[in-house]
Amino acid sequence: MGAVFKTFFPPLPNALQSYKFTVIALRDLAKYVDPAVNPKDPFRVIEDRKKLIEAKRDGNSARPAKNNAELKFWLENAPRRSIYTPLEAR
Numbered sequence: 001m002g003a004v005f006k007t008f009f010p011p012l013p014n015a016l017q018s019y020k021f022t023v024i025a026l027r028d029l030a031k032y033v034d035p036a037v038n039p040k041d042p043f044r045v046i047e048d049r050k051k052l053i054e055a056k057r058d059g060n061s062a063r064p065a066k067n068n069a070e071l072k073f074w075l076e077n078a079p080r081r082s083i084y085t086p087l088e089a090r
Contacts, residue, residue: 016023024032052059065071 049059065074
């Protein structure tokens, strides 16, 4: 990974490596994606997002904790099982 990437996204390289992701440059994208395949409606995702905003939804599938016990469990366990630093998990 390039030095610029590591400078601006310090925790990310470790996370990507731990999940065995491969980082590629945009110039290499054609090796992995068929440029001849085009979506039927490339603006569909934008239109869907606009509808979510109008409905005052963010499209996030996360749910709030049901109670303080559930929240406490998450706060104590999630940072140990995730790629996030303690600061990011707050």
